[in-house]
Amino acid sequence: IQMTQSPPVLSASVGDRVTITCRASQGISDSLAWYQQRPGKAPKLLIYAASTLQSGVPSRFSGSGSGTEFTLTISSLQPEDFATYYCQKLNTFPPTFGPGTRVEIK
Amino acid sequence: QITLKESGPTLVKPTQTLTLTCSFSGFSLTSMGVGVGWIRQPPGKGLEWLALIHWDDDKRYSPSLRSRLTITKDTSKNQVILAMTNMDPVDTGTYFCAHKAGWELQNAYDIWGQGTLVTVSS
Numbered sequence: 769i770q771m772t773q774s775p776p777v778l779s780a781s782v783g784d785r786v787t788i789t790c791r792a793s794q795g796i797s798d799s800l801a802w803y804q805q806r807p808g809k810a811p812k813l814l815i816y817a818a819s820t821l822q823s824g825v826p827s828r829f830s831g832s833g834s835g836t837e838f839t840l841t842i843s844s845l846q847p848e849d850f851a852t853y854y855c856q857k858l859n860t861f862p863p864t865f866g867p868g869t870r871v872e873i874k
Numbered sequence: 875q876i877t878l879k880e881s882g883p884t885l886v887k888p889t890q891t892l893t894l895t896c897s898f899s900g901f902s903l904t905s906m907g908v909g910v911g912w913i914r915q916p917p918g919k920g921l922e923w924l925a926l927i928h929w930d931d932d933k934r935y936s937p938s939l940r941s942r943l944t945i946t947k948d949t950s951k952n953q954v955i956l957a958m959t960n961m962d963p964v965d966t967g968t969y970f971c972a973h974k975a976g977w978e979l980q981n982a983y984d985i986w987g988q989g990t991l992v993t994v995s996s
Binding site: 798799801803805809810811812813816817820822854856858861862863864865866867868 | 913920921922923926934936937970972979980981982983984985986987988989
């Protein structure tokens, strides 16, 4: 199963609502996680089971989708949200990551 | 509080074997559903999943790297070791270990180590 993400790069301003899309080449039900990686840091789990917010993650992050198409939405972009976001399928091995979406300052 | 930390050589020569150790605390690798995985990231590129060892010693590997990887655990020392043979410059990157949660988090990787940069060069 291959994972793709779009767009590869997203330019946005503080306060913007942004949406990142992740697609699986085959259906994976809701077995998807989203991670945030800031430069020079380890990835951080944001969402699992496609839409469940990990403990401690701000509520401006939300996830949706099932099957082959998933979205990560940030309702109001904050300065600390400029980072790269990865999706990962979890249903079968290998738990492949998507190629990432870099959110940059417009 | 769960923490993980990677250790190992920062520089290896081509054809050598890389051995990395993940030392962890705050959980037991004998608890049902728990695992420790390895993920790597070439400079400026994305994440690549490498291997996982479960609480019951079940081991899984990346299909493309299976022949070069060995993952083991030492529960008495709270360590997981990854060995990668026949290193090549394309294997240069940051290597992360991470705690794999059980079904309560749908097997997501919820806690990560800081990563260790490995350079392959003669």
